[in-house]
Amino acid sequence: MIxxxxxxxxxxxxxxxxxxxxxxxxxxxxxxxxxxxxxxxxGAGKTTLLKMIAGYLRPTGGMLRVFEREPFxxxxxxxxxxxxxxxxxxxxxxxxADILREAARFFPGFDAKLAEALAEYFSLNLKKSHHHLSKGxxxxxxxxxxxASHCPLTLFDEPTSGMDSSVRKDFYRAxxxxxxxxxxxxxxxxHLLSEVEELLExxxxxxxxxxxxxxxxxxxxxxxxGLRGPARNVGELAQGREILHREEFGQGNIYLVVKKNxxxxxxxxxxxxxxxxxxxxxxxxxxxxxxxxxxxxDVFRRN
Amino acid sequence: MFSAETDLWAVAAKQYLYKLKSxxxxxxxxxxxxxxxxxxxxxxxxxxxxxxxxxxxxRYTSAVPFIYTSIWIFVLALTLTGRSDEKKDFSLxxxxxxxxxxxxxxxxxxxxxxxxxxxxxxxxxxWYLYFSSEQGEVIANGFYLTGRSLAxxxxxILLYLLLLTAASYLxxxxxxxxxxxxxxxxxxxxxxxxxxxxxxxxxxxxxxxEPSLSLFALKVLTAALVLFGFSVLISSRLxxxx
Numbered sequence: 361m362i363x364x365x366x367x368x369x370x371x372x373x374x375x376x377x378x379x380x381x382x383x384x385x386x387x388x389x390x391x392x393x394x395x396x397x398x399x400x401x402x403g404a405g406k407t408t409l410l411k412m413i414a415g416y417l418r419p420t421g422g423m424l425r426v427f428e429r430e431p432f433x434x435x436x437x438x439x440x441x442x443x444x445x446x447x448x449x450x451x452x453x454x455x456x457a458d459i460l461r462e463a464a465r466f467f468p469g470f471d472a473k474l475a476e477a478l479a480e481y482f483s484l485n486l487k488k489s490h491h492h493l494s495k496g497x498x499x500x501x502x503x504x505x506x507x508a509s510h511c512p513l514t515l516f517d518e519p520t521s522g523m524d525s526s527v528r529k530d531f532y533r534a535x536x537x538x539x540x541x542x543x544x545x546x547x548x549x550x551h552l553l554s555e556v557e558e559l560l561e562x563x564x565x566x567x568x569x570x571x572x573x574x575x576x577x578x579x580x581x582x583x584x585x586g587l588r589g590p591a592r593n594v595g596e597l598a599q600g601r602e603i604l605h606r607e608e609f610g611q612g613n614i615y616l617v618v619k620k621n622x623x624x625x626x627x628x629x630x631x632x633x634x635x636x637x638x639x640x641x642x643x644x645x646x647x648x649x650x651x652x653x654x655x656x657x658d659v660f661r662r663n
Numbered sequence: 664m665f666s667a668e669t670d671l672w673a674v675a676a677k678q679y680l681y682k683l684k685s686x687x688x689x690x691x692x693x694x695x696x697x698x699x700x701x702x703x704x705x706x707x708x709x710x711x712x713x714x715x716x717x718x719x720x721x722r723y724t725s726a727v728p729f730i731y732t733s734i735w736i737f738v739l740a741l742t743l744t745g746r747s748d749e750k751k752d753f754s755l756x757x758x759x760x761x762x763x764x765x766x767x768x769x770x771x772x773x774x775x776x777x778x779x780x781x782x783x784x785x786x787x788x789x790w791y792l793y794f795s796s797e798q799g800e801v802i803a804n805g806f807y808l809t810g811r812s813l814a815x816x817x818x819x820i821l822l823y824l825l826l827l828t829a830a831s832y833l834x835x836x837x838x839x840x841x842x843x844x845x846x847x848x849x850x851x852x853x854x855x856x857x858x859x860x861x862x863x864x865x866x867x868x869x870x871x872x873e874p875s876l877s878l879f880a881l882k883v884l885t886a887a888l889v890l891f892g893f894s895v896l897i898s899s900r901l902x903x904x905x
Contacts, residue, residue, distance in 0.1 A: 416753065416903035433899070435758040439669040442755075449750045451685030458684075465677055466755040 363427060363513055363545045364390040364413055370421030371408055371569075382408040383569040385422065390547070390562075395539060397560040397577070398549040401650050405569040406549040407445070410515045413547070414443035426513065442467070444506035445517035446499050450490045456501060457486040460508075469510035469542070478504045478534060482527065495522035503531050507538050516548045520555070532559055554643040563642075567650040577642070584645050585620040586638030589613065593633045597626070605648040607657065617648055671764070674756055678765035682743070685751070686769060689739050693777055696735050697784050700728040701791060728784045729820060732777045736824065737831040739773055744835030746904065753903045763895045767832070774828045778821040785816060818876060822883045826870065829890035836894040840901065 371383040382405045390396055400406050411417045412424055415431040415438055424431060431437040450459050456479065464470040479486055482500050484493075493501060499522045506514050520528045536559055539546060550556050553563070557577055565572040573580070584604055587594045591614040598618045605617035617640055627637055640648075711718050742748060743766045752762050786808060808816075837844040856863050870886070873879040 411903075415758070418900070418902055432902075433758045435671060435674060435756070435761055436667070436669040438753075438758055439674065439756045447750070448754050449747070450754060451681075451751055453685055453688060462681055463755060465681075466674075 361392040362389050362425075363392050364388075364547075365425045366422065367424075368422035369409075369412070369419055369424050371405075371412060371417065372420045381569060383412070383419075386566065386569065386571050387422075388564055388571060388574050390545065390564075392545055393543040394561045395536075395546045395548060395559055397553065397556055397563040398547055398566070399551070399553050399563055399646055400549075400566040400572075401551060404566050404650070406566065407517055408569075409566070410443060410445075410517050410547065410549060413513075414438075414441050414515055416443070439466075440512040441515065442506060442509050442511040442513075443515045443517065444502050444519055446495065446502065446519075446521050448502045448505075452489065452491055455487050455489055456484060459490060459501075459505070460486070463505050463509060467509040467511060471508045471510060474538070475504055475508035478507065482530070496524060496527065499523050500527055500531070503535075507535055510538075510542050510544065512544050514544060514546045516546065518549055518551070520550075528555065532556065535559065552643070553646050554641065557642050565646055565649060572649050580642050580645065581639075582620060584617050584640045584648070585622070586615060586617050586640050587630070587635055588615045588638060589630075589633075589635035593630065593635050597622075597630045597635060604645070617645075669756075671761055675761040675764035675768070678752065678757060678761055679768040681755075682752070682765050682769045683772065686739065686742070689735070689742075689773065690776065693732070693735055693773075693780060696731040697728055697780060700731045701784060701788055703727060728781050728788065729823070732781045732824065733827050736770070736773055736777055736828050737834075740770060740828065740831035740835045741838070743769060744832065744839045746839065749839070749903060759899050759901065760895065763891075763898070767891055770828050770832060774821070774824055778824045779817065781824075782813065782817040782820050786813065815876070818880070822880055825887050826883050829887035833890045833894045836898050840898060 365388075367387050369383055369386040370381070373380040373382055386405075386409065398406050398409065408417065412419055413426055413431055415426070415434050418432045426434075426437050427440055429437055431441070450462075454462070460472060460475050460479075463475075464472050476486070479501070482497075482504070484497065484501055484504075490498070490501065499519060503516070503519045503523075506516055506519065520531060523531065532555075535546070548556055548560070557563075560577045562574070562576050563580060564574045573583075575583075586605075587597055591608075591612045594614050594616055598616050601618045603616055603618055605615075607615040609615065615638075631637065749762075752765075789808065834844075834848060837848065870879070870882060873882060
């Protein structure tokens with residue numbers, strides 16, 4: 361079953377002329393009961409996309425369907441969707457316990473026992489007011505709501521911002537454990553893929569509001585390969601292929617990252633000619649795919 | 664599987680309780696404004712003294728508590744329609760219509776609470792004046808309230824307050840659409856009064872000088888319905904910005 365479907369989705373902020381095009385021509389399908397990573401750099405359009413899926417923002421072009429409905433201002437989509445980010449706010453007069461009670465009234469699947477147990481584990485004082493929490497603690501509390509609500513579509517926008525590393529690990533583990541017990545569709549946006557990749561089934565990588573890649577994480581790990589060695593031999597091997605990343609070393613050595621579609625024999629032959637093959641971490645790959653080709657080195661080369 | 668519709672009224676009712684709880688401070692705020700109104704004294708008067716006699720006259724009016732109540736409900740309407748509240752409202756389940764229904768529900772609760780409270784205060788104000796001054800000093804027609812006049816006062820206060828509540832909500836929604844309206848609304852009203860004061864006066868007369876209570880009630884209810892309806896209509900395509 362398809363939960364989210366976008367076709368040539370676009371979103372402009374402000375007037376058409378001089379406005380900002382946050383999302384341009386994005387097309388994808390997200391299946392039910394998966395954890396999907398929405399990966400992209402700062403300003404890539406992750407939050408805008410999530411806010412459109414949550415029904416907060418109205419697309420300015422293309423088509424977007426969530427649970428087979430247009431999500432903007434749709435109550436049925438809102439009832440099945442929870443958007444969790446660090447600017448999630450609640451009335452000043454509410455204590456954390458009040459908020460948990462309210463969430464339970466709004467979301468029929470809300471697991472109050474789990475929420476309380478998680479709050480206790482993370483040492484949250486439920487008598488405290490939400491706006492008195494520190495940034496990290498606020499993120500932790502919001503994440504607890506996200507987990508315990510068991511919403512059919514849960515959107516986490518950079519949920520771990522401000523959390524310390526042990527809380528982050530615990531949060532991801534709690535999310536995974538709960539997801540296994542209560543499968544649902546979860547979209548997790550992050551600019552740190554390495555942190556979440558163990559959790560994810562699919563990733564959607566976006567750059568400047570457009571789709572870069574959308575594939576299972578397992579395929580992403582096999583997507584590219586690094587070739588290091590004498591410039592001539594490496595260049596010969598990579599000829600005619602799109603170069604995702606390039607670094608030059610001294611003594612005529614070069615490091616190139618290209619798509620991994622070589623035959624094993626071809627690679628074996630290259631190795632005999634001094635070309636070393638290096639697996640590419642998914643994090644680095646995403647940076648190569650969304651960055652300028654020469655990387656930061658380019659800036660120094662020009663000056 | 665996905666097509667089950669969510670019940671608008673059920674969500675609006677949940678939101679109503681959520682908002683009622685989160686704005687419960689306003690109930691106390693009302694009591695505070697009315698205490699200030701009660702003890703804020705008369706609205707003017709005069710003193711005159713002869714060789715042996717000195718007379719001081721102070722005028723009191725029930726309009727003071729009513730004005731305080733109007734300001735109170737205006738602030739509540741602006742709070743409910745403000746941007747900071749909007750983010751809180753949409754954190755859980757909501758759409759524009761359910762949010763408006765819940766807001767209007769809260770405002771109508773406040774309206775009833777404020778209207779009844781203000782009427783009761785009229786009685787309290789008389790009681791306070793009566794006992795705080797020596798007997799015989801209070802000169803007024805209709806100082807002693809009968810059940811009928813109290814009921815009439817309650818009806819009039821509720822109706823005027825309803826009109827103000829609905830107008831406040833529209834102002835709140837307009838300001839939510841654009842902050843420009845904070846400048847534009849008074850400017851337009853001022854310009855209108857200067858250029859075509861008669862029309863404005865006619866609107867005032869239409870509501871304020873209506874001798875028949877039932878006709879007045881009909882006018883107010885229709886106007887309130889139009890104002891609330893218009894507020895819902897003009898903001899239905901508004902995005903949630905936090």
